[in-house]
Amino acid sequence: MQPSPPTPQVIEPRDPFQEPRREDCPWCGSRGLRTRLRAPDPLRHRPGTFVLDECGDCAHVFQNPRLTAEGFAFYHRDVYERQLEEFAERVLSDRAVRRRHRAAAFALSALREPESWLDVGTGHARFPEAAKEFFPYTSFDGLDPTARVEQALMEGRVEEAHRGCLTTPGLAARLRSRYDVVSMFHHLGHAPDPRAELRAALTVLRPGGHLVVEVPDPHSAFAGLLGKWWLPYGQPRHLHLPPLPNLRAELESQGCTILVTDRRAPHVPHDLSAALSLTLAHLHPLLRAMAAPALDVTAILDHVLAPLAPHLRLSNAYRLVARKEAAAVT
Numbered sequence: 001m002q003p004s005p006p007t008p009q010v011i012e013p014r015d016p017f018q019e020p021r022r023e024d025c026p027w028c029g030s031r032g033l034r035t036r037l038r039a040p041d042p043l044r045h046r047p048g049t050f051v052l053d054e055c056g057d058c059a060h061v062f063q064n065p066r067l068t069a070e071g072f073a074f075y076h077r078d079v080y081e082r083q084l085e086e087f088a089e090r091v092l093s094d095r096a097v098r099r100r101h102r103a104a105a106f107a108l109s110a111l112r113e114p115e116s117w118l119d120v121g122t123g124h125a126r127f128p129e130a131a132k133e134f135f136p137y138t139s140f141d142g143l144d145p146t147a148r149v150e151q152a153l154m155e156g157r158v159e160e161a162h163r164g165c166l167t168t169p170g171l172a173a174r175l176r177s178r179y180d181v182v183s184m185f186h187h188l189g190h191a192p193d194p195r196a197e198l199r200a201a202l203t204v205l206r207p208g209g210h211l212v213v214e215v216p217d218p219h220s221a222f223a224g225l226l227g228k229w230w231l232p233y234g235q236p237r238h239l240h241l242p243p244l245p246n247l248r249a250e251l252e253s254q255g256c257t258i259l260v261t262d263r264r265a266p267h268v269p270h271d272l273s274a275a276l277s278l279t280l281a282h283l284h285p286l287l288r289a290m291a292a293p294a295l296d297v298t299a300i301l302d303h304v305l306a307p308l309a310p311h312l313r314l315s316n317a318y319r320l321v322a323r324k325e326a327a328a329v330t
Contacts (some may be wrong), residue, residue, distance in 0.1 A: 001229045012042060015048075015065075015071075016068065016070055016071070017048075017067060017068055017070060017071030017074060018065040018067060018068060018071060019065050019066045019067070019068050020065060021064055021065040022064055022065070022066075022223050025055035025057070025058060025060055025062070025313070026060070026062055026193075026240070026309060027055065027058050027060035027194075027195075027242065028055060028057055028058040028060065029061075029244060030055050030056065030057040030196050030210075031058035032055065032057050033054070033055060033056065033064070034053065034054055034056060035051060035052075035054075035062060036052045036053060036054040037051070037052040037228060037235075038050070038051050038228075039052070039227075039228035039233060039235045040228070041075075041237075042228065042229065042235070042278045042281075043281075044102065050063060050234075050235040050236045051063065051064055051065070052064070052235070052241070054218075058246055059218070059219070059243045059245075060240070060241075060242055060243065060246055061218040061240070061241035061242075061243075062239065062240045062241070063235070063236065063238065063239045063240070066239055067236060067239065069298065070106070071236070072133050072239075075140075075236050075237060076284075077297070082092045082124070082263070097126065098130060100268060101126050101127045101129070101130035101131075102130045102133065103265065104127065104130075104185070104265070104266075104319075105127065105130050105131035105133065105134050105135070106134060107262075107265050107319075108131070108134075108181075108212060108321070109134040109135070109181075110221075111181065111210055111321075112180075113135060113136075113137060113138065114135065114138050114179075114180030114181045114209070115138065115139065115180055116138065116139045116141070116178060116179045116180055116181075117131070117135070117138050117139070117140050117141070117179060117180065117181040117182075117183065118141050118142075118143060118162075118175070118178075118179045118181070118182045118183070118204060119140060119141070119142050119143070119146055119158070119183050119185070120143045120144075120166060120182060120183065120184045120187050120201065121143070121144060121149050121184060121185065121186065121187030121190065122142035122143060122144050122148075122149055122152065122158065123144055123146070123149070123152075124149075124151065124152050124157070125140070125148075125149065125152035125157035125158045126157075126197065127183065127185060128140035128142060128152075128157055128158055129157045131155050134153070134200075136288065137303045138181075139159050140157075140158050140159060141158055141159055141160040141161070141162065141179075142157070142158035142160070142161050142162065143161075143162040143163075143164070143165070143166065144161075144162075144163065145163070145164060145165055146163075147163070149161040149162070149163060150163065160245065160318055162175075165191070165197070166197055166200035166201055167191070167193065167196050167200050168199060171200075172175075172200040172203040172204055173203070175203075175204040176203055176204060177203075177204070177205070177206045177207075178204055178206070179204050179205055179206065179209060180205075180206055180208075180209045180210070181205075181209060181210050181211075181212065182204060182205050182209070182210075182211050182212070183211075183212040183213075184197075184201065184211075184212065184214065184215075185211045185212075185214045186214060186215065186216070186317070188213060188215050188240070188242070189215055189216060189237075189238040189239065189240050189241055190235065190237060190238065191240065192239055193206055193241065193269040194240050194242055195250060198211075198213075198251065198254065199254065200257070202254055202324055205324045206324070207324055207325065207326040208323065208324065208325075208326070209323070209324050210259070210321055210322065210323055210324070211251070211256065211321070211322045211323075211324065212319065212320075212321050213243065213247065213319070213320045213322075214266050214317055214318070214319040214320075215241065215247070215317065215318065216232035216233075216234070216238070216241055216316060216317050217232075217243070217244065217263065217315055217316060217317055217318045218241040218242075218243055219243055219244075219313065220232070220271075220313065220314060220315055221312065221313045222271040222272075222314055222316055223316075224269060226275045226313060229274075229275035229276075229278050229279055230275060230316075231270065231271070231274040231275065231278065231316075232273065232316050232317065242321065244261060244263075244318050247277070247320055248261065248320065251320070251322045255324070255325050256322040256323060256324055256325060257322065257323045257325055258320065258321075258322050259321045259322060259323055260319070260320065260321035261318065261319070261320050262318065262319045262320075263309075263310045263315040263317075263318045263319075264315065265319060266307070266317035266318055266319040267306060267309045267310070267314070267315040267316055267317060268316060269302040269303050269305065269306040269309075269316065270299075270302055271302060271314070271316055272298040272299075272301055272302050273298040273299040275298075276291075276294060276295055276298050277295065280295075
């Protein structure tokens with residue numbers, strides 16, 4: 001009797017939009033990982049599930065498997081960014097968005113008047129537009145991977161527009177020591193390599209200049225309460241969610257002095273209303289219309305809880321301001 005031929009091994013085709021899953025933490029190298037979240041794309045409802053793992057040693061949260069360059073480009077097309085902005089406008093009014101940018105600029109007005117400022121991940125440059133009220137003699141430039149920054153240049157919100165990322169080959173070297181302030185508002189989470197992004201930011205910063213970083217806080221109590229409906233998880237857009245202690249330690253190791261850490265001012269009171277909006281997006285338009293009063297109630301509750309957010313660990317973001325010392329590593 002002839003032996004049966006071996007069963008051919010079936011190799012599943014690799015997802016061209018995702019890298020192989022990694023077994024160690026990209027921040028500290030620990031292999032003590034746990035799955036924190038499995039979530040679909042809650043905004044556009046494209047097929048696929050995205051996983052966020054958390055390191056048991058340093059608490060870094062990261063997408064695993066991570067998007068490839070092709071996947072990153074696919075999910076970060078201008079049309080996707082516009083849809084995200086439209087969703088934000090439904091949850092937060094234009095006036096609230098402008099007020100938030102203005103409040104951030106006011107909080108930074110204690111800095112010495114800078115000559116030049118680079119806003120990284122600037123989008124339509126709404127922050128530089130608001131900041132000019134407090135820094136009228138500062139030259140604001142914008143950096144963004146989308147065409148929005150070029151539109152901002154044409155509309156006069158920035159004086160120079162750079163298309164790409166800080167880690168785009170040659171860009172940081174060309175802009176070396178050019179800026180007094182570099183700001184990253186909700187940008188670092190999109191960077192494939194946050195450490196490289198921080199090093200590049202310090203490269204374009206002059207000694208004595210200031211780096212401003214604002215990112216979603218993965219330690220927010222709302223993250224655990226709302227799960228996949230917590231908007232700052234931002235899947236599949238957010239590749240990394242570094243906790244504050246990690247970011248602080250990294251910048252100190254690069255020779256920076258930490259001047260400010262703040263969980264109060266960066267908090268945007270929209271966690272409950274945004275989660276409900278994402279949930280209702282799956283329903284029939286008639287049901288969504290019927291649920292409109294519930295949206296109003298959650299929006300009110302978000303604002304009622306806002307003053308308590310830092311004390312109850314409900315803040316959905318944190319801000320860090322660091323000064324680059326003369327001996328900083330770049």
